[in-house]
Amino acid sequence: MTDHFPKFIDRLLSHEGGFTDDRRDPGNWTGGKVGVGQLKGTKFGIAANTYPTLDIKHLTRSQAIAIYRRDFWDRARCEKLHPAVAFQLLDGAVNSGIAQATRWLQRAVGVADDGMIGPITLAAIRATDHNDMVLLFNADRMDFMTRLKNWAVHGAGWMRRIASNLRYAATDN
Known part of the structure; x- marks a missing residue:
């Protein structure tokens, strides 16, 4: 691998x-x-x-x-994920914490969002199209970030970061 x-x-x-x-x-x-x-x-x-x-x-x-x-x-078990998803999870985990990024991923695959990647989450990840996961993950991430207190200070930079990540996803799939 x-x-x-x-x-x-x-x-x-x-x-x-x-x-x-x-x-x-x-x-x-x-x-x-x-x-x-x-x-x-x-x-x-x-x-x-x-x-x-x-x-x-x-x-x-x-x-x-x-x-x-x-x-x-x-810790986020990125090596078990499709590369397009692994990078998004890594970047989200660094930017907002592993538990939060994992919850975005869990919502993207339709399982309980407990913030831990276990066998149920991994099975759902394997059963979900990785392109759909990336889109849903980043939609939830953007929604989350727009509600943060320091959005006015850092929001534009966060959105440029996610836009860049979506471009990477296009090359990773």
Whole structure:
């Protein structure tokens, strides 16, 4: 089986960029809320709210890639999915958390959205057209994002990211 992670991590990192410590972004704070904890920032998409003890500012690209494989790709079981779906799930998990991204995927395949990929979800994934999954997944993702408090600040960037991902899906199917 082909390991798509190396290709997909390059895509994902193209969305993320270097170090930022925007005070308005709750992800940049170790407490997960603006003004709560320390302002440590985000680098390569690795955020202080998720990794509060990590030295974000000095994180290397290689360290970020190792974190993405272990904590996102492997935990979300992306290797078991069609490549078009695997990338969307990986990107959604990085952007909104594994449980949330998994719920979008579960809704796309019509199973209970408990946020965990188990045998029922995997069976439903195998029985659903991957193109339909990608479209439904991203529709739910966009709907979710438009209701977030920081939509006014980050919404346009999130939509450009999803538009880019839909273009990738066209080449992955």
